[in-house]
Amino acid sequence: MTALLRQEVTMNVVKRERWTEAEVLALPTGEHDYFERKSGLLFNNEGDLLGKLAKTISALANSGGGHILLGVDDAGGLDGVPPTKGRAAIRDWLEQKITNLVDYPLADFRVHVVERSDPSQIPPDREVVVIAVGDSALAPHQCAHDGGSARKYTYYHRQAGRSEPAPHFYLELLRQRLVSPVLEVRGVELIPTRARRIDGAVFLATELRFRVENTGRVAAYKWAVQVREMGGHPKERPEDYRWNKSDYPDGMGNNISLAIDDTILPGGVRNETSDFGCLLRPKHDTAEALQAEVERMICSVSIGYRVATETSLGDMQYVAVGSLVAPQDLTAFVVQAL
Structure with a gap:
């Protein structure tokens, strides 16, 4: 466009x-x-x-x-x-x-x-x-x-x-x-925030950060980035993914913040974050096994999202997590955090 x-x-x-x-x-x-x-x-x-x-x-x-x-x-x-x-x-x-x-x-x-x-x-x-x-x-x-x-x-x-x-x-x-704001996602990042051993596994907490721009002529007052779909993940382990801090293991879901004003004026840009956590179960306690698990559980995943406003549900868009972060970088973060 x-x-x-x-x-x-x-x-x-x-x-x-x-x-x-x-x-x-x-x-x-x-x-x-x-x-x-x-x-x-x-x-x-x-x-x-x-x-x-x-x-x-x-x-x-x-x-x-x-x-x-x-x-x-x-x-x-x-x-x-x-x-x-x-x-x-x-x-x-x-x-x-x-x-x-x-x-x-x-x-x-x-x-x-x-x-x-x-x-x-x-x-x-x-x-x-x-x-x-x-x-x-x-x-x-x-x-x-x-x-x-x-x-x-x-x-x-x-x-x-x-x-x-x-x-x-x-x-x-x-x-x-x-008559309506026109919100477009101009970029997506995945940022690791915390990692901890949980009952023989490793829980990795990350944030998906969406850069949202209002390209229309009307201010956006009520809007949200909604993560709606996931693909490419192991079908037998859907319970190992968490999409809300309230579902994180005890002690890892704190620091929940609420924005006072989410308004995006025409031409304005705002970052919106979405929680994304995953329970990693490497076969061995080695960096190599951990990286293989990161590749399988996180970097192979694709995420479908949309930007909804008061007047529109928005169109579904998709991003491959592997295009946002390298598995070796996530692995290094986890190793250092542990």
């Missing part, structure tokens, strides 16, 4: 006060998700022009914002656009048209007439225009004009430098940003 994020930090500030010819020429070549070049030849057919503008504006507004460069061909050459349209200056004409090229009408945009260099590559009787489209709070926007390859009533997004019809799940994510 990288299209929901702005890939280029320098292009993220769309409300610039000015654009210069040098800045337009300095943009990277090729196709990009955050800007699109359109030749001045489009102005020869107003229907095609409005259709292609509607399609691109829908895509950019639904993908975090970006820029449309009018009067710049695909190779980066400056062929320019007419300075007027009818009796109106080209900037005024575009500002009147853009708002209603998509539905909901677009409010977060600016139209810039590019300042020429001296000498200039822009033809003397032409202008180059930059339309800056914001990351719209009203997204998703559907295209409201036919023309060219544009289809009216279609939602577009940016993908691989092109404006493509947006899939249903993408639109749902956009809508959720306005």
